[in-house]
Amino acid sequence: MTVATAGVARPARSHEFRLPRIGWVGVAILLGFATVALVAPALAPYRVGALSGPPLEGPGSAHLLGTNSVGHDLLSQLLSGVRVAMFGAFVAGTGTALVGGAIGLLAGWWGGIVDLVLMRIADVLLVIPRLPLLIVVITYAGTGRGMVALTIALTFWPEAAKVLRVQVLTLRHRTHVTAAMGFGAGAWHSMRRHVLPEVGLVLVAALVAAAGRAVMLQVGLAFLGLDDANRASWGSVMRGALKFQGLFFTRAWVWWLLPPLVAIGLLLAGLTFVGTAVEEWVNPRLARHSIVGRS
């Protein structure tokens, strides 16, 4: 690493997108999960609700990850869980980032009363304990995975909105934007042409962060019992395991409780790797103190 000294121009970084190695590891993990999610129905040896064998059978050729106390095949449940988790990451994560991005853009661009009202709402949402709020809303609105994703997006947008708003605020009054407006460019055109390209990376960083939070919430809500009863998820497998009184008196926890934990850990590790790498793109000054070595 070189120390930038006065008079030595730093190389332009804005168009040189080199993802640190750890970012590629993360991308590989995410792609792996996405592939599994797509082919999961073909891979799953049994239907999720099928009584496929004797209860609490250890891993074997008939059941690669054994069965639970009822006799459900746990590998099939875990594969179904991959789909639920990836749905959370994509739909809830993207939804959160889109809602947050749009609100941040609006607030930062128009300022004034729009900004004031939107940011007050954001502040209120940031103070409220949002998990209990989610629980109350979802018990009323329904526990389908689409509804859960929507509720997550509508409660967790303030983080993304705040980041975007600050970015837009600093761009709004730059001379090139003012000049474009002076030549008669409309708000929509200037936003698309001059603001969006600049905030693109920030939006990506917000998206990755939102996806991680969404997975944590979608699986966590399933763990609390707020999920689609017909669709097994990592959370519901964990709930079933921990609710089973004799779990720790046998070795059942090894194939029942441990696999969903490992799966969540791996997926979130992938998202964190990608997030750390993107974060570095956005803010190269971080690199000096981050966990990612300079390549």
Place this chain on the structure above:
Amino acid sequence: MVGLYLLTLLAMVTVVFGLPRALPGDPLVALQDRAGSSAISAETTAHLRSYYALDRPLEYQYRHYLSRLGRGDLGWSISRNVRVTRLIGGHLPWTLLLLGTAFTIAAVLSFLTGVAAAWRRGRPLDRALLVAMTGLRALPPYVLAALLLIVLAVLVPAFPLAGARTPFAAYSSPLGVVGDVGGHLVLPATALSLSLLSTKFLIVRNAMISSLGQDYMVLGRAKGLPVRVLKYRHGGRNALLPFVAAMGAEVGFAVGFSIFVESVFAYPGMGALILRGVETRDYPVLEGAFLVLGALVLILNLGAELVMSRLDPRVAGR
């Protein structure tokens, strides 16, 4: 700032009031449909209708609801036929114990590790702490809790598996109670504090790093001040303000995290109450729990605000 908290309180109350009424149909129909096996008789429906003033205009209902809340009436539990306030009264102390313990541990640990990491920034200790904290940040609290449970209650049976005290235990002395409750508290509190550590660590570390380059630090060093004084009294003190701000901002998350951790350890706090409420679709219990936890978070936020204005009078003027 107090205005924001009042607004937030009003928003929470309005959501709880509006949600069942915004959905299509009658709130009592929703209640009947979801309540499962216990069908509600016509007299009960009529009684509930007048109790919640559902036969009156919406605006009257809202005022009626607010005055009910003002009197501390959170309604009756559907599944257990007890006042919601009584249920909460039984569960809240455990959550307060868990949250208080975990918050204290997390605060002390994150401050010490943050200062230590900044002091040796770029060195092995700093890098190790950063990796560890990033890992803790990535893992959801229920995963951390389950892993702790497996390692320290199953593989090495050092701590109890679940609950907050040994059932049917006869204590010989008050000390026995403390020991039993404390032993049951160790794992949940550790899990919760581990998931609350990382944000504050990063904030303290960054604030500390920016204060390390200041002139007064150089002067302090030139004066020959002991390292401890330099580290905590001159450097660390400047990290206190963002640190307290982060604690305030984190309270809401901490409450949510504690619900997850409690469900893993079957700890009898608000999380357990909410879990049972979800299973039985006990709306009044869920709403009451949300309002009480929300009020708790608001009070703690206000507390953080007051501490901050003590630490730095300029904050109060904002």
